[in-house]
Amino acid sequence: MNEFELIAKLTKSLPANKTVVTGPGDDCAVLDFGLPDKLFLFKTDAVVEGVHFTRETPPEKIGRKALGRCLSDIAAMAGTPTAALVTIGLPKNFDPEFVLKIYDGLNTLARTFDVAIVGGETTTNPVGIFISIALLGTLARGKQILRGGARVGDAIFVTGELGGSIAGKHLDFEPRIVEARWLADHFSIHAMADLSDGLAGDLRHILTASHVGAELLKTAIPVSRAAKLESRKTSLAKPALVAALTDGEDFELVFTVPGKDAVKLLDTWKQQFPKVKLTCIGKIIAGEGITLRDKNGVQKLDARGYAHFG
């Protein structure tokens, strides 16, 4: 049994109850407590030393990233984050100042989005630091954007630039909370996800859930400067476009809107968020999986989200 088989088996037998609108499998769980205008979003996410940060990472950025990742999931549902609990696992003989700085970074980001930190705990973890965050948010009833709503003919958009996040952006990205809510308020967003596993992987989640395929325009993918710089470092480096398609932790949004709304969206977005790039990268088509189009034709991305460029 591999990890995916385990998760599939686990999630099949989980208890549900009458509050559950959307259980495991989307960016957040959606719960209904009977408020006339609101649903609730519930999400947890952990960062672990050696995986998501190192001992050399400034502690403020560790705290910021831990909360930011959860905020990005709330953004992917066009929700509003409200309250968080913070669990920190620490090696013995940790430096209390280090923990205070983790909280400094976390609290600063929380204040930016009016998120209350309402509790948590510190516990012992012999080998390194981990931070687990549980985040509760709300969603305007009727406005939830799941992964399964993409339709043939939709235009596919991404915010920001992609790839090379490990060079720094993974520690100080801006969760797209405000942008996502604006999108939900002003456009018919059919499907949305945040980019945590890389565009190819996260877009594929939308495609699978929506039973459709995607055709991306190779030259339209917004490749970040960091991905380009990285690709030039050695002859063995990942090509920049591959990095933009497969690097994790971009924490941008990918979403689909009816094709007829694409131009209006680009125009109004530019006025609303002049500093945040928005790019139409392709369209939803019948079928499955992702194809890349360039002047020579189309090319299929493999199932793991990796493309094999010549």
Next chain:
Amino acid sequence: MNEFELIAKLTKSLPANKTVVTGPGDDCAVLDFGLPDKLFLFKTDAVVEGVHFTRETPPEKIGRKALGRCLSDIAAMAGTPTAALVTIGLPKNFDPEFVLKIYDGLNTLARTFDVAIVGGETTTNPVGIFISIALLGTLARGKQILRGGARVGDAIFVTGELGGSIAGKHLDFEPRIVEARWLADHFSIHAMADLSDGLAGDLRHILTASHVGAELLKTAIPVSRAAKLESRKTSLAKPALVAALTDGEDFELVFTVPGKDAVKLLDTWKQQFPKVKLTCIGKIIAGEGITLRDKNGVQKLDARGYAHFG
């Protein structure tokens, strides 16, 4: 800076917002989202291998305990648990069957209390297993029972028997969810907490928050059979009464009601919960801290919750 100073410093500067009714420092955070009849409870708790269980603990009991601890905190507020997120940290090359069994134990307890498991994640933790649970619950508006409401003249009650939990009860205790809600519905409960750190420690939280003291009747403390057995094992063992006062993880309830209600409470409790012991162990008095009364007079418990018996 020790751990308590660190936590004091951390909790002083945490961001709040208009939803926060009760922030860190009680058994759960209490949030108000504008539902006319309900408030929300939000709690996280972690169990760690080597601290809360060992590699030899049956996995079903690890899962059960992880959720049970959080349920006990919801009980301490007389709340109703609703939905949980589960984060499991695992060593590399873990056995998937072991994880499925953890979930079996957790899911079974969740079903008992109609708690939905709505998501979570598995992550890598090189040295051992940890499980962090985030639990969302509700509370009838106007029925919240905090730690700070004890008044002079209140009778102090505990459910169950205390001490020696490590012999087994810490793995299969029954969270007192039903009992706590019944108490809140039928009596004026002034203050309540669950017993996670031992009666002396948890009662002291109530006393500190309420600015009062407690006088306990030594012979009334319900000492568990496990604590008695343990005390007889060696001449160095903890006396059974000390174990009942200071052993952690009883997960029973300690609460205070107006003294005039004490007899009626005992009578109706016996009819309602014939299998769950309820004991009046003393009364709230002016002053601070805990004193123990026996036929020879009164004796003060020290500030750490440990009594030094001759």
